[in-house]
Amino acid sequence: MSAKGFPAAAREALADAQLRRNLGKATSTIRAKRAAMVEEVPDWEALRDAGAAIKARAMATLPEQLERLEASVTRAGGQVHWARDAAECNAIVGGIAREHAAREVIKVKSLTTDEIGLNDALAGQGVEAIETDLAELINQLSHDTSSHILVPAIHRNRVEIKRLFEQTIARGQDLGWEATAIAEAARGHLREKFLSVPVAISGANFGVAETGTICVVESEGNGRMCITLPRVLITVMGIEKVLAEWRDLEVFLQLLPRSSTGERMNPYTSLWTGVRAGDGPQEFHLVLLDNGRTDVLGDEVGREALHCIRCSACLNSCPVYSRTGGHAYESVYPGPIGAILTPQLRGLQNAPTLPWASSLCGACYEVCPVKIDIPSILIHLRGRIVREHKSRLSPEALAMEAVGRVFASQRRYERAQKLARLGRGPIANAALPGWSAMRDLPEVPAQTFREWWHSRTPGPIRGDGPAP
């Protein structure tokens, strides 16, 4: 993964006018849909509280829930594997595919498998992974990466997709400009794969410990094809996706679709429990993936990020994401949730600019269906990076220290105010080039507030607090 850092990557993305247009349109449409769907639920706030509480309980009892899940899945005829990191997980999945002599595997849209780079790892083992989610397919065909949790090709418009298909899966055809005709090309391509490829790979939205049931929600139905038609099904699930009880689903199946696509219910909710003779895949593997998650649990503030149900409401609501798009975050988890999840999963030193990729406006927290306090976690992670990974002698640290010393003393503060009157203009503008590219600094008034206050309240200085 390249690491330009957010400011530089965002700078590039912001220069792309087509991207800005595509994103602005898509995010504002989905924001409005979500708002309307949430508005009509009278107990939305109670549902959010319930979602947060269920996740907090599952995380607090994680070892127990995972063992229950393993027992339930095994009882239902599935096989459970444990993967510490990406390499272990990719080896397990590749091993199963090769056991069945699969040259191709079909995939349900899954962020977790993107996180571990499964497709590339499989290619290295001679197995081609075929994405079946329309947007993931678009990205795969154009050798592009996802820029949104839910709508991975949100940065593409219809014209770009038509041209892509005409150069790949519909070579030599003229698909016209109708969205349905363009989508039909993908449908024809994928149907053939659904019927012929023997192994499918999915992620999981939820895994229920009580019953051993895996749940995937989707819009297109291509996921449903993958989990029902092939002989072998492999699910890669991050360990934080476990729910204790079956009844917990009731809360999340209300929260998730309204928050993500702005629908009362998503078109396809697939639930499966182990294997059943003569019906669907005859072999089911569940791979439970850690890949940094237990480290995140060690941070009492930051671990709330593991409650995320990947709805993407925070992306669509974020004024930063809706302008830069997802690639600027240089991670499969973009937007506000990515800014707190990626640094924690990868190690703070490996994504040190992401916690600052926010103006702390609070729009993400307001829409989060499980009430993850993203702004507070951002501030917490900023503090950790400053304390654990930044030099005390960096220009920023020195400037913050100097300003802090000024603020700590009335005498220094008042002297600085007087100096500001003399020193602003060229000096201040040179000191703040980012600011001064577009904004003037305010004019320093001829009289400061303190001077005005003195001029109207003769006599000794009143109300002075204790000396610091």
Add this chain to the structure above:
Amino acid sequence: MVTLLERLGCEVDFPEAQTCCGQMHVNTGYQERGLALAQRFERVFADAEVVVSPSASCVAYLRENGTGLDGRLTELTEFLVDRLGVEDVGATFPHKVTLHPTCHSVRLMGIGDRPRRLLERVRGIDLVELGDAAVCCGFGGTFAVKNADTSMAMLSDKLRDVLNSGAEVCTAADNSCLLHIGGALRRQRAGVRVMHLAEILAAT
């Protein structure tokens, strides 16, 4: 704000030892220094009956960090509407005005429509709607410097909405957003100025 509060019958004091609440430090990752400033704030204002601040952002931050003087710290519009029970402050301001509600006023403080209610009672005012009003202007403290390009993209959209509103004055209950929006309006020679809500409410 002093003029406004005195007109409404309050006795106003200004402890001159006050400096900064430390929000910039905390939000940039320098918690130790920032929280020391927040505690300094509490010491400086320890004897006040009520502390009124014209910045929702600072108030929200101080409360969140447990340095809100046990409920004696209030934001200006909260103080006027809830403590004094006043919506008509007796102001006259015959100008076309649009209100930027500010992220921290709305989402952190939850001051709701108090600024709007106060403005609506100002004589002569022509209050016009701001498009996408609740969207951040892109300031975010040091965000505007550390992520200057992204901040500018956000600010451009806010300026477009301010100019489209046709207002001659853009107001808010927070100076930091106004510093940001106002700085760009001045640079563009846009012919629109920014004024803190208190300045409008003090006008007669």
